[in-house]
Amino acid sequence: MSAAPKGVVMLTANYHPYIGGAEGKARSVAQARAARDIPVRVVTRALAGLAAEEDIDGVPVLRLAAWGAGPAGAAIFAVASFLYLARRRADYDVVHVHLASSPALAAALAGRLFGKRVLVKLGGGKGVGEVALSRKTALGRLKLKALGALRPTLAAVNGDILAELAGSGLEDLPAFVVPNGVDLGRFAPAANEQKRELRRRLDWPEGFALLSASRLTQDKGVGDLLREFLGVWAAAAPGKSARLYIAGTGPEEASLRALALRTGLEKSVVFLGARRDLDALYRAADAFLLPTASEGLSNSLLEAMACALPVLATRVSGTKDVMVQDGENGLLYEPGRPEEIKKQLERLLGEPDLAARLGRAARATAERFSLDRTVERWLELYGEPPAP
DSSP: OOOOOSOEEEEESOOTTSOOHHHHHHHHHHHHHHHTTOOEEEEEEOOTTSOSEEEETTEEEEEEOOOSSHHHHHHHHHHHHHHHHHHTGGGOSEEEEESSSHHHHHHHHHHHHHTOEEEEEOOOOTTTSHHHHHTTSHHHHHHHHHHHHHOOEEEESSHHHHHTTTTTTOTTSOEEEOOOOBOTTTSOOOOHHHHHHHHHHHTOOSSEEEEEESOOSSGGGHHHHHHHHHHHHHHHSTTTTEEEEEEBOSTTHHHHHHHHHHTTOTTTEEEEESOSOHHHHHHHOSEEEEOOSOOSSOHHHHHHHHTTOOEEEEOOHHHHTTTOOBTTTBEEEOTTOHHHHHHHHHHHHHOHHHHHHHHHHHHHHHTTSBHHHHHHHHHHHHTSOOOO
16 A cells, blocks of 8 residues: 555545535545545535535535636636635645546646646546546637646546547556446445334335436436336336435436426425435435446445445446446346336336345445555555656
8 A cells, every 4th residue: 555645635526415426526535535534635626505625524615706607607616716726736755636627727737837746537437437528628728738738537437437538639648547436334234123214204105216316417317217117117116106206416416306396206206406315315325326427436336235235227338347237236228218118127026026136135245345455456556656
């Protein structure tokens, strides 16, 4: 193991309680570092209703100004991030950026000027990763050119994302695969009595509970895929004492709620909003739904599998190639094929022995992706000198 850094700034556009894969992983990794007495501070953008500074899981969180939406707000946050990194440069030696958005440019510039180690974790899945999408626009190509000149270290959860660096101008930067990890203690199966107690506390009635947790946006196609799933749910679930619980907020929430009402699902689909107790939700549920059009290595999928939940997920590269083998530790379906979705859903609802077997295998799979291993890998990368 490399020597621990004197200080780490984790820079991310969004952070807990904002629900999303990158944000959830940033939180778990920050918490794990703090538990090892590694000085770490999260720097993120200000959001309405949240304090400018607070402690979350023992980690100080600072929220910087980011007025407005879209490119203007992103630019303001990038400038605020750079000014913070310049002002506090004596307090850290590593900047760990989640996603290669405008804050990554601010961090890479600060790293180049002040001799700091900067690591940028690339997001997305095969074919829809940040690098692949950036190459399609003039602004994105300009961002890639700037990152190439500033030379941060890059990381991704799988090799497919790194393969997209070829021809982007970033192919000569140091780049590594660092799989996501899960806290196997916090995210663990619940015994039957524990599950019953959690459901009483959450006011969940008896019956099959299917959980989904994500940002309700068109990012990764979540909005469209949830609409498709709700149509299947309306045909397969009513009358079976089953409920679909959806944790998360976002611009698609209103239309999804309206669809649930139109299709008579107001009693079997429950919108939970933003939650700070996802671990309790996983442990109270019977299965987990991941309706996304692309994945690198889903954090929510890892967490659900660590809680021994059978998963029902779309057949996309980061899920089927890395985590889920259909019929072995979960069930997969092809988006756009309602009959296949219905078949797999009915198997989960009607075959409890299958669900239990899939859940046990899911936990065994998750144990290969411990958070401790992920943190050790990041610490190794923190200890390397900045790229020349």
